[in-house]
Amino acid sequence: MAKKLNGTVIVTYRCNARCNMCSRYKAPSLPEEEISLETIKKLPAMYFTNITGGEPFIRSDLQDIVRELNKKSDRIVISTNGFFTDRIVELCKNFPNIGIRISIEGMRETNDEIRGLPDGFNRGYETLKKLKEMGVKDIGFGMTVQDMNAKDLMSLYDISDKLGMEFATASLHNSFYFVENKNIISDRQMVAENFEKLINALLNSRSPKKWFRAYFNHGLINYIYGQDRLLPCDMSFDTFFIDPYGDVMPCNGTKEKEVMGNLNVQTWEELWNSPAADEVRKKVRCCDRQCWMIGSVSPAMHKYIWVPAIWVVRHKLRFWTKKKYSIYEIPVVREYRDGRITKAELDRLSTCDLCGVASDGLSEMSRKKLSADPEEKRKDDHII
Numbered sequence: 001m002a003k004k005l006n007g008t009v010i011v012t013y014r015c016n017a018r019c020n021m022c023s024r025y026k027a028p029s030l031p032e033e034e035i036s037l038e039t040i041k042k043l044p045a046m047y048f049t050n051i052t053g054g055e056p057f058i059r060s061d062l063q064d065i066v067r068e069l070n071k072k073s074d075r076i077v078i079s080t081n082g083f084f085t086d087r088i089v090e091l092c093k094n095f096p097n098i099g100i101r102i103s104i105e106g107m108r109e110t111n112d113e114i115r116g117l118p119d120g121f122n123r124g125y126e127t128l129k130k131l132k133e134m135g136v137k138d139i140g141f142g143m144t145v146q147d148m149n150a151k152d153l154m155s156l157y158d159i160s161d162k163l164g165m166e167f168a169t170a171s172l173h174n175s176f177y178f179v180e181n182k183n184i185i186s187d188r189q190m191v192a193e194n195f196e197k198l199i200n201a202l203l204n205s206r207s208p209k210k211w212f213r214a215y216f217n218h219g220l221i222n223y224i225y226g227q228d229r230l231l232p233c234d235m236s237f238d239t240f241f242i243d244p245y246g247d248v249m250p251c252n253g254t255k256e257k258e259v260m261g262n263l264n265v266q267t268w269e270e271l272w273n274s275p276a277a278d279e280v281r282k283k284v285r286c287c288d289r290q291c292w293m294i295g296s297v298s299p300a301m302h303k304y305i306w307v308p309a310i311w312v313v314r315h316k317l318r319f320w321t322k323k324k325y326s327i328y329e330i331p332v333v334r335e336y337r338d339g340r341i342t343k344a345e346l347d348r349l350s351t352c353d354l355c356g357v358a359s360d361g362l363s364e365m366s367r368k369k370l371s372a373d374p375e376e377k378r379k380d381d382h383i384i
């Protein structure tokens with residue numbers, strides 16, 4: 001029997017939010033081009049599926065998509081900005097085992113400023129509370145940490161902890177998927193210090209899952225200082241992303257879209273075993289982008305489990321001797337503190353490219369429509 005894979009299905013590039021770290025809303029897909037049920041039926045067996053966008057709940061047929069994916073995936077988690085409460089609640093009534101991660105970018109004011117969604121915090125928070133009342137078990141917050149919201153990291157963690165919910169973190173990345181190439185953390189020290197508080201709270205908990213999350217957050221500090229990933233990246237080997245056009249890709253972190261094949265016109269076996277897929281795998285082997293996003297790190301943490309496990313044991317032992325985790329365990333953080341490396345040098349280690357143009361991974365048709373009538377096109381993101 002073929003090995004089950006880890007897949008991410010990007011069901012749409014349309015989005016109703018206006019986030020400051022993601023320009024996807026400026027480059028939406030056309031509804032008529034978005035991945036069909038016929039294509040979804042061709043996906044392989046998966047042990048985990050993430051459904052994402054854009055904003056996935058913009059699609060009126062999301063329930064049908066989930067029904068199909070449910071047949072082939074052991075676990076499904078949907079990433080959403082939480083705005084469409086009624087649709088999320090409705091879906092969870094029909095699929096109570098589904099996981100929901102709502103991105104909340106800080107406390108009320110900060111979140112609404114970053115997201116550009118009127119009343120976004122209240123809507124997201126109310127959605128989470130409703131799901132909790134309904135008894136949905138697999139729910140949580142997602143937060144992309146940047147200069148503007150790092151100070152809210154612990155407050156959000158405390159809320160999630162009180163509500164007994166998962167708390168997933170990320171930091172700024174640049175890629176075709178986010179249609180961004182200018183994202184960068186400016187005050188690394190301040191952001192890292194907030195992560196340090198979170199790591200210590202996670203290590204101090206009784207939950208082994210949280211201890212491993214502490215390791216993930218340690219990796220985020222390492223990433224924002226431009227260092228090599230703590231674990232190898234094996235995207236495209238047993239993990240894939242599929243975009244709204246049916247293009248199968250290794251991940252969402254590359255500068256330009258990398259295509260292994262197209263599932264609208266190929267079978268899964270043809271695509272996965274094709275020379276194009278092997279070419280992409282060769283590129284992954286020498287990729288230097290050093291992303292640290294849960295989509296590529298979670299499979300690596302499972303595959304190379306002894307690396308985070310040793311880290312966790314070492315830090316739990318130190319914790320019992322009252323020695324807390326410190327950001328200065330990471331050599332580059334010490335070097336920056338001691339003036340042996342400058343901010344400009346650290347900036348150069350990031351993927352931020354102030355002179356380049358961000359790629360968008362759109363189809364010809366979507367791009368033509370967008371350049372013909374950009375404002376009209378963006379109104380489509382409210383189509384239901």
Ligand code: SF4
Nearest residue numbers: 015017019022024054
């Ligand atoms: S981060 Fe998500 S919610 Fe925000 S604009 Fe991008 S796709 Fe939309």
Ligand code: SF4
Nearest residue numbers: 233251253254287291
């Ligand atoms: S490091 Fe991995 S996840 Fe990031 S762009 Fe390269 S292959 Fe993709």
